[in-house]
Every structure is written in C-alpha cells, then in structure tokens.
Amino acid sequence: MQFYDQARWKDDEGEAYEPLLSEKKSREEPIEDAPLPDDLTRDSLELPDLSEPELARHYTRLSQMNYGVEQGPFPLGSCTMKYNPKFTEDVAALEAGAVHPDRREETVQGTLAMLAGLQDYLGRIGGMDAVTLQPPAGAAGEYTGLLIARAYHDHNDDDRSEVIIPDTAHGTNFASAALAGFDVVELPSGDDGRVDSEALNAAVGDDTAALMLTNPNTLGLFEREISEIADIVHEAGGLLYYDGANLNALLGRARPGDMGFDIMHYNVHKTFATPHGGGGPGAGPVGVVETLEPFLPDPHVREADGDYELYEPEHSIGKVHGFQGNWLVLVKAYAYIARLGDPGLADASAKAVLNANYLASRIDYEIPFEPFHHEFVASAGDQDAGDAAKRMLDYGVHPPTTKWPEIVAEALMTEPTEIENRETLDQLAAAFEAVAEEADETLAAAPHRTTARRIDQATAARSPRLSWQALDQE
Numbered sequence: 105m106q107f108y109d110q111a112r113w114k115d116d117e118g119e120a121y122e123p124l125l126s127e128k129k130s131r132e133e134p135i136e137d138a139p140l141p142d143d144l145t146r147d148s149l150e151l152p153d154l155s156e157p158e159l160a161r162h163y164t165r166l167s168q169m170n171y172g173v174e175q176g177p178f179p180l181g182s183c184t185m186k187y188n189p190k191f192t193e194d195v196a197a198l199e200a201g202a203v204h205p206d207r208r209e210e211t212v213q214g215t216l217a218m219l220a221g222l223q224d225y226l227g228r229i230g231g232m233d234a235v236t237l238q239p240p241a242g243a244a245g246e247y248t249g250l251l252i253a254r255a256y257h258d259h260n261d262d263d264r265s266e267v268i269i270p271d272t273a274h275g276t277n278f279a280s281a282a283l284a285g286f287d288v289v290e291l292p293s294g295d296d297g298r299v300d301s302e303a304l305n306a307a308v309g310d311d312t313a314a315l316m317l318t319n320p321n322t323l324g325l326f327e328r329e330i331s332e333i334a335d336i337v338h339e340a341g342g343l344l345y346y347d348g349a350n351l352n353a354l355l356g357r358a359r360p361g362d363m364g365f366d367i368m369h370y371n372v373h374k375t376f377a378t379p380h381g382g383g384g385p386g387a388g389p390v391g392v393v394e395t396l397e398p399f400l401p402d403p404h405v406r407e408a409d410g411d412y413e414l415y416e417p418e419h420s421i422g423k424v425h426g427f428q429g430n431w432l433v434l435v436k437a438y439a440y441i442a443r444l445g446d447p448g449l450a451d452a453s454a455k456a457v458l459n460a461n462y463l464a465s466r467i468d469y470e471i472p473f474e475p476f477h478h479e480f481v482a483s484a485g486d487q488d489a490g491d492a493a494k495r496m497l498d499y500g501v502h503p504p505t506t507k508w509p510e511i512v513a514e515a516l517m518t519e520p521t522e523i524e525n526r527e528t529l530d531q532l533a534a535a536f537e538a539v540a541e542e543a544d545e546t547l548a549a550a551p552h553r554t555t556a557r558r559i560d561q562a563t564a565a566r567s568p569r570l571s572w573q574a575l576d577q578e
C-alpha cells in the first residue's frame with residue numbers, strides 16, 4: 105500500500121504557510137514603460153508586481169498542499185470527479201483568443217456551429233428536443249428549468265405553486281425550487297429507497313407544477329416504476345424534471361426523455377469531464393421537450409438554411425447568463441463527447457457501474473440499498489462518517505461524500521467513476537478497510553499527513569474570504 109505525506113510549506117513556527125501574492129515582495133523597480141497611453145491605464149487595481157516564475161511557484165506550492173484528481177482517486181459520490189483529459193484544453197486554447205462575444209453572427213459561424221453541435225449532442229444523450237447552453241452550473245440549470253416550468257404553466261393560465269422533491273434529492277433541488285418561488289413538498293422515500301407511488305399519489309394535485317427526480321437516485325438505485333411515476337405527475341398536469349447532474353450510469357444506455365421527463369439539466373463539469381470545483385466556471389445546460397422549446401432562454405442558437413443564427417424563442421424566460429454561457433467549458437465538453445462518440449460514452453457508463461460494484465465488493469462497510477449503479481452509499485456504522493472520511497486522506501485517497509443522503513446512517517457516498525483501473529480501485533478498497541478497523545480516537549484526530557488538518561468548514565462555507573481585499577478589510 106502506498107502512503108502519503110502532503111507537501112507542507114511552513115513558516116518559522118512550523119505552521120503551513122504560503123504567503124499571499126500581495127504579501128510577496130514586489131519587484132524593486134516597477135515597470136514604468138507600459139506601452140499604453142496614460143488615459144488607458146490605472147493604478148487603482150493594486151496588482152502585485154511579480155515575475156512569472158514567482159507566480160508559477162506560488163500556484164504550484166498551493167496545489168502541492170491540496171489534494172486533486174491528478175494525485176489520486178477522488179470518489180466523491182454524486183460529484184463525479186473525473187479526470188479532465190488534457191486534449192480538451194488544447195482544443196479550448198485553439199478557440200480561446202479567436203472570438204469576442206459581441207461579434208456579428210456571420211463572422212462566427214464556426215462558433216455557433218459548435219454550440220449548435222453541443223446542443224444536438226446533449227439532446228441526443230438525454231432524449232430532449234432542444235437544449236440551452238446558457239446556465240453556468242447545475243443549480244443554475246435547475247433554476248432555469250423551473251423558470252421554464254413556471255412560464256409554461258403561466259402561459260396556460262394554470263396557477264401551480266408546488267414542486268415535489270424526494271427526501272434523498274440533492275440539496276440544490278430544494279433551494280432552486282424555493283428560489284424560483286415554489287413551495288417545496290418533500291416526498292418521503294419508500295422502504296426500498298425509491299419513490300413510493302402511494303406517497304406520490306397523495307402528494308400530487310392541482311397545485312403540482314413539477315416533480316424533480318434523479319434516476320438512478322442518489323442511492324444509486326434505478327426507479328423501476330419510472331413510467332408509472334411519469335403518468336401520475338402528467339395526469340395531475342405537472343411536469344417531470346430530471347436532475348441530470350450526474351449521467352454516468354445512463355450514458356449511451358438510457359435516456360431521461362424516453363422515461364417521460366420534460367425538462368432536465370446536465371452538468372458538463374461532472375459527466376463530460378470539464379474542470380470541476382473551486383466554484384467553477386462550469387456549465388449546466390438544460391434540455392426540454394418540444395412543447396417547452398418556446399420558453400427557452402434568449403438568445404438561442406439554431407440552424408437555418410445551412411447558416412447558424414441567434415434568435416429569441418417566442419415566450420422566452422429571458423437571459424440567465426451573459427452571452428452563450430461559459431463558452432470555453434462548453435468547448436471542452438464538445439471535444440470530450442466528440443472524441444468518445446457513441447461507443448465511448450456507452451463504455452464510460454459500463455465501466456462506471458462496474459467500478460462502483462467492484463469497489464463495493466471489496467469493502468466491509470454495510471451497503472443497505474442495492475442493486476446500485478455508478479455509485480453506492482455505504483454506512484460507517486458506529487463510526488462517525490466525517491471522521492472516517494478525514495482519515496482516508498492519510499492513506500492518499502480522497503474521501504467519499506459524507507452524511508448524505510440522510511436515509512443511510514453515517515453515509516459514505518462513493519463514486520469511483522470509470523477512470524480508475526483495478527490497481528487504483530484496490531488501493532481505494534485498502535484505504536476503506538484500514539479505516540474501518542481504526543479506533544474512534546484515531547479517526548477523530550485525523551488527518552495527520554495533510555497540510556491543513558481540521559478546518560472550520562462551516563465558517564469557510566458561510567463567510568468565505570475569496571480575495572486578499574476581503575482579508576484586508578477585516
């Protein structure tokens with residue numbers, strides 16, 4: 105087994121330390137001979153005046169004090185932390201300098217063709233008739249999809265105020281529905297971890313605007329009654345929303361559109377191997393069935409007589425992001441899907457499911473709900489899942505997602521993805537096994553080998569300081 109000591113750049117006291125850029129000593133003599141006229145320059149930005157090697161070392165050191173998918177496995181369930189193949193960066197770099205978002209349509213036909221091409225790819229993958237690429241994240245996609253649902257019902261003079269969401273759903277579903285102005289109706293899962301059609305029947309009614317669902321759900325279980333569920337919602341006049349943040353179990357095998365879903369979002373920064381984490385930028389395209397196409401965000405790309413153009417859909421909900429969304433992320437997703445092709449996508453989902461099942465077969469933690477697909481939720485049992493997770497870092501692997509979904513006590517939600525080979529899966533299994541046998545005290549004090557040990561997660565999430573200006577203001 106391989107062990108791990110994270111690099112630790114330190115201060116005099118031995119505390120982890122890498123100075124902020126603003127704390128680094130600036131060049132003795134600032135560059136005076138900027139080639140720009142005075143009226144086009146400003147000094148209010150207070151940028152540190154550093155050389156390229158100083159910058160490169162700063163960011164490399166920070167990366168050495170962190171854990172990433174380029175160091176080892178990253179089985180963070182639901183998040184689908186795939187390795188981002190480098191060729192997609194090359195493709196994005198080709199395009200990067202070339203287009204200004206305000207250029208006239210006739211001068212950017214290639215760009216529009218690529219956007220239309222990605223709309224088509226995603227539409228085919230999800231079984232949707234039209235796709236907007238504008239939303240910048242999964243949660244933004246949910247919000248966009250729900251605005252479309254609202255606009256559709258309003259257009260039909262149908263006043264519907266409720267969105268039904270299973271208790272196992274991702275937290276963003278509840279937040280997006282509330283932000284879009286709906287009342288949230290939480291649906292308790294059945295004993296088998298799936299939607300209970302009796303409970304659903306009791307929840308739907310004249311107020312139902314939509315049901316939001318993930319399939320396979322966050323326990324990795326396929327909703328076998330999906331056709332019946334779709335009928336119940338549709339008969340009540342509601343729409344079916346598919347949370348497709350993570351499509352790794354379905355790629356090339358099954359399509360939400362064929363299951364009866366009307367709206368879905370995709371996370372290109374999960375399923376389609378574009379960078380993920382650190383707050384983005386990502387992209388959360390939204391697909392819809394034909395009847396909802398007139399409500400898509402403005403502008404939308406379409407092909408007309410061999411040319412590509414931007415247009416405003418008839419009952420558009422308006423803009424949800426600047427221009428066409430996060431263009432370079434979309435280029436990377438396009439490149440990834442084009443390189444894999446249909447057989448490659450189907451192969452990815454096969455390996456994702458195989459890897460999750462192989463890993464699960466090698467660990468002793470109980471897995472209460474089966475059969476799962478691309479991810480499984482183990483229970484840490486008497487251990488605290490958060491502590492067990494921290495300890496895994498000491499074995500050189502990233503921990504799984506913890507304590508969610510709540511229907512499994514001390515949940516360890518694990519998704520190895522298709523990128524890992526058997527040797528790495530064995531390494532992951534060995535880490536799980538080692539941690540499963542350790543005493544609570546050892547776990548509670550972990551991690552020992554990382555640069556930062558226990559951080560104050562709540563404060564980091566609630567009051568993030570994302571710039572040195574924010575730090576300065578304290």
Ligand SMILES: *Cc1c(COP(=O)(O)O)cnc(C)c1O
Binds near residue numbers: 241243318
């Ligand atoms: C990640 C995720 C989301 C939210 O996506 P973001 O891009 O993080 O906003 C929604 N639903 C599920 C199931 C997810 O895993």
